[in-house]
Amino acid sequence: MYSVGLPEDCAKQWEILLLLLSSEEKKIDRTTEDEIDTMNYFYNNEGVRKILLHWLKQMQNAYCRKTSELDTALKCDDISLLWRQKGNDKFRTNYVEESYKCYTNSVMYAEHNSLMYSLALANRSAALLRMKRFQECLSDVALAIEHGYPIEQRHKLLLRRADCHIELQQRTEARVSLDSAIQHAISLNLSASNALEFERHIKILERKLESVKEDGSTNETVVLPDWYRGVNPNFNAASNAIELRRSDSAGRHVVLTEGAQRGDVLFSEEPYAWVALPSEESVCEMCCAGDINPVPCNLCSRSVYCGERCRARAAQSFHRWECVAAQCALFPTIGIAHLALRVLLISAHNGFPEPPRLLPKPSSAAELFRSYAQVDNIQIYKQDSPSFYRMFNLVTNFDKMNRTDYVQYALTATMLTLYLENYTSFFEYLPSKVPLSADTDEMRLFGAALLLRALGQLVCNGHATLSLATVDDDDGRTVSEREVRRATAIFPSAAMMNHSCDPNIINTFYKSRLIVRCARELSAGAEVLNCYGPHRAREPTAQRRAQLRAQYMFACACSACSDADRRDFALVFSAYSCAGCKGPVWRRGGRARCGQCKAELHTERVLAQLDRADELAAQVEQMSSLEEKCEKLQASYRLKQQVWHRHHASLRAAADRLARLYAELGEFGKSMELIKQNIQSLEYQFGSFSVEVAHELRKLSDVMLERILNTPQHLEHREWCLEANKIIKKAVQLMELNYGSWEPLVARLKEQQEFVAALLAKSSTPDAANCIHHNLHYNLKI
Structure with missing residues (x-):
């Protein structure tokens, strides 16, 4: 079975191997077992062990060498x-x-x-x-x-x-x-x-x-925002303005005890454990700092850190057990299972806590494992409670998932147990960290069961940490940003927030720390709601519900899913435009009909017009002059305007491309008008304080500055400076809200703001200060 139909690259064999092995177990119902029972079975299955050990050896032979x-x-x-x-x-x-x-x-x-x-x-x-x-x-x-x-x-x-x-x-x-x-x-x-x-x-x-007259500052410390109303002693890493509650309908959930404003910090939490994701960007594997000057592991060339201090801390806490696996390319192959391993290693490094005092002292791995679940799952969130209790008592959804998934998690946990046993001395070290007097077999079973439990928990509680990467464009006038997923982490306190497709919080990250802010004004008694991925502005209701049911195993009944008037909201951004009323048109069944005036769309004519628009756009690169390129792209854009709804996402992309060409040509006014139109559309889709609007405002500010610098003698120069100042100020506000003041792009925007303020100061008028410093609104002048 092992050699039939498997690719030569052993890393690509893993998923197939899981399917083959799990198919052998499909007749056995394991949903009534706990993690100890399951791992006891799989680890002691001689055939499974032989196959997984052989695969691990292949991985070592293939990757842990000079390639x-x-x-x-x-x-x-x-x-x-x-x-x-x-x-x-x-x-x-x-x-x-x-x-x-x-x-x-x-x-x-x-x-x-x-x-x-x-x-x-x-x-x-x-x-x-x-x-x-x-x-x-x-x-x-x-x-x-x-x-x-x-x-x-x-x-x-x-x-x-x-x-x-x-x-x-x-x-x-x-x-x-x-x-x-x-x-x-x-x-x-x-x-x-x-x-x-x-x-x-x-x-x-x-x-x-x-030329250096005195010493400059040597400290560039980042000041992180404080919790709104201070830190909560009864809810670890949470604000004093929220509390953790429990109900039959919502389970554990987070509620505001007093009103909060946009930007107020509700959580500021370091992860229980996290792992870096495969990326071209170097990320410190200890502190999650990005864009680092890498210092490597002393033994392998696969793990990097921001300095020797982080390297030493990582070696002590987890990397000494992970180094061989990193050499064997194990972690990119097994995905989120890497984080499950890290949960076990971090728990061992910190030391497993004593079980609850009222219980008899456990004498086996099974008794110890089960004792950790016999706690009040609200009280464990007090600051003085062991962090392991919060991690251990996150939901796994093992009782809801299908049998095949559960078996594959068990096989993955078995493989990681075999790795620790055969390639490290972890199980010799573990007894000193566990409050249990037992033999090696019991220790191994305890570790294996914890790996399986963590896998289930991470699938429905894991959190991607994001950062902002910027790239200078070829034209030199603008920069592009992209969100980069640096890591996957587990934040036990923030994990208590329930899901909504229309969340009322914003997640920001500083290194590995998660900082959760209010996205809008919230009143006392409101539930604090996160988005687990599917968002009302990006996907229609049926698609969101299907994704949530598949991964998180619940039927979403949030306001965005329940309100009939909002269910089709996301469809607008991929809709055609009605020729009569300009309303959104999308296909329902085999026909395309306007939802407002009921007029039917002639799809053949529309598709032909889009083909012509695409032909014109493709000809742009063949043009020799910027003027010709702009002319072709403008003709293409006008055709698309006639066909696509004004909020169509692809129409925004076409406008963005044309705006860049206009800026390169020096037609800054035309470039700005297109960007402003995109801002209005993004505000409609994502909201005025969204990260999408923030990026577009930043883009607008760059073009405004370019116009200011290129035409300093223009009669409207001062008006341009005033408008640019408002736009940059708003961009700073939104970037700080969505990413944090520590992001380099925020510093860049603040430098632009200082530059424009200096230009205004040179031509100041008696009421200029009022205009510059107190007017927080921005006028897009469309």
């Missing part, structure tokens, strides 16, 4: 040298960012504490200095010296360190670094030519240092 001349899961100085040489070639030709990526690979593959490691760090610090990433350059310089960078070259690193401190306006540190470089150079007895070169660099830096 090419430029990649290996382990450390290899030869590969590190190849990447460093590639970096040198890029650096010499002034491709600095490409050289940085090559040097980072060199750092990743170098043997820890080797000469190659220090050389890679030193070279990367040179690229970082060119990229003006001064703090990270300083970190690499320090690491290179710490890990044995050659003494005869060390004065160059000390000069680089001095240069960073000067750029950071840190006069004292710069002076110390310069003096250290001078003293070190003296001790080397440099040759005449090298001494002259060194003196030349010293003079350059001394002149730069003269």
